Amino acid sequence: GADAAAQDVHTVRNRAELVAALTPHDRPRIVKVLGRIDLSVDDAGRPLGADDYRDPAFNWPAYAAAFDPATWGRKPPVGPLEDARLASAKAQAARVVIAVPSRTTLIGWGPGAALVNGGLALIRVRDIIIRNLQVSDAYDHFPAWDPKDNGHGEWNSEYDNITLRQAEQVWVDHCTLDDGPRPDSAEPLLLGRPLQRHDGLLDITRASSHITVSWNHFRHHDKTSLVGGSDRHTEDEGRLKVTYHHNLWEQTKERSPRVRFGQVHVYNNLYLIHQAAAFSYSIGLGHRSAVYSQHNAWQTPPELPASRLVGVYKGDAFEDHGSIVNGAVVDLLALLSARQPTQNIAPAVGWRPAPGPEVDPAEQVPSRVRAGAGAGRLWTPTAP
Ligand code: CA
Numbered sequence: 001g002a003d004a005a006a007q008d009v010h011t012v013r014n015r016a017e018l019v020a021a022l023t024p025h026d027r028p029r030i031v032k033v034l035g036r037i038d039l040s041v042d043d044a045g046r047p048l049g050a051d052d053y054r055d056p057a058f059n060w061p062a063y064a065a066a067f068d069p070a071t072w073g074r075k076p077p078v079g080p081l082e083d084a085r086l087a088s089a090k091a092q093a094a095r096v097v098i099a100v101p102s103r104t105t106l107i108g109w110g111p112g113a114a115l116v117n118g119g120l121a122l123i124r125v126r127d128i129i130i131r132n133l134q135v136s137d138a139y140d141h142f143p144a145w146d147p148k149d150n151g152h153g154e155w156n157s158e159y160d161n162i163t164l165r166q167a168e169q170v171w172v173d174h175c176t177l178d179d180g181p182r183p184d185s186a187e188p189l190l191l192g193r194p195l196q197r198h199d200g201l202l203d204i205t206r207a208s209s210h211i212t213v214s215w216n217h218f219r220h221h222d223k224t225s226l227v228g229g230s231d232r233h234t235e236d237e238g239r240l241k242v243t244y245h246h247n248l249w250e251q252t253k254e255r256s257p258r259v260r261f262g263q264v265h266v267y268n269n270l271y272l273i274h275q276a277a278a279f280s281y282s283i284g285l286g287h288r289s290a291v292y293s294q295h296n297a298w299q300t301p302p303e304l305p306a307s308r309l310v311g312v313y314k315g316d317a318f319e320d321h322g323s324i325v326n327g328a329v330v331d332l333l334a335l336l337s338a339r340q341p342t343q344n345i346a347p348a349v350g351w352r353p354a355p356g357p358e359v360d361p362a363e364q365v366p367s368r369v370r371a372g373a374g375a376g377r378l379w380t381p382t383a384p
């Protein structure tokens, strides 16, 4: 957006203005978000909920009865009720998923800038900056039932707060990403499984590359940041080059991040884990991942062993240099190997980060990241 002409610099206060400002064209642009924008509203700004998007043929009791594994079995849902769910989901997506075109700077203008009840999609685009925005509660009113997921079936939601697919040269900086006032933990069970309403906070998939994720606050979320969506996406090989630095990961349950294929540099991040019971792992090593971890800091409760901070999901290499847990230097790879002696994790990932900005000593990470990460921190009130 740096080269935007005056006509391509927009200030937006509601969904309609935001969508108009993001109308596709090839020129660089800057879009300044003022205040809190609800993405789930009609063109007149009236809030829209499940009943507004729902196809008349869809309802949850009928859906759950139709696809109960006891009678339907483990085959994927098909038929009029599934068609009605898909139509409902399509109506919601058309409203709440906002596409960001190439050569855009989208920036929260002031400390209270937020996008709520939806998310941003960066798909087949390049040269995008997203800064100083809270993006909250990309809530799925019509999650899908996958009868084979985890063996017993799971509900899966569709929306990420920010999703990147085939995106190139993207910087996400000083954002706060969360589920807002509707955590999945408050959802009821349906078909015996939690009704999942949120997917990723920031997912980077489908051969995206050259992405920097810095000084963001990820908080109170399950599947937080996925790099690489499937072992079958072999086009991701040589792509998915991502840097995560100075992010605050506050009680994120898993995928902080979880990586397939990519060369991913994870440095100077602060992980705050308050409850071991609501925690799975921080950094996930997936198929053909090459994660270079450096000077990260974890603050964990006493009952959580440091061997659980890295999870292995078919990954076979990992490097960490100088990370600390509760102030003490740890050897994450040695702890991991001791916990899972049958996993053979190579101690070298085959690449090194290029020389760049200085990496902070790990012991400075907790105070620096606490003071600087998240939306609103770029704005210091100044005396008139
Ligand atoms: Ca999912």
Ligand code: CA
Pocket: 158, 159, 160, 163, 199, 200, 203, 226
């Ligand atoms: Ca996702």
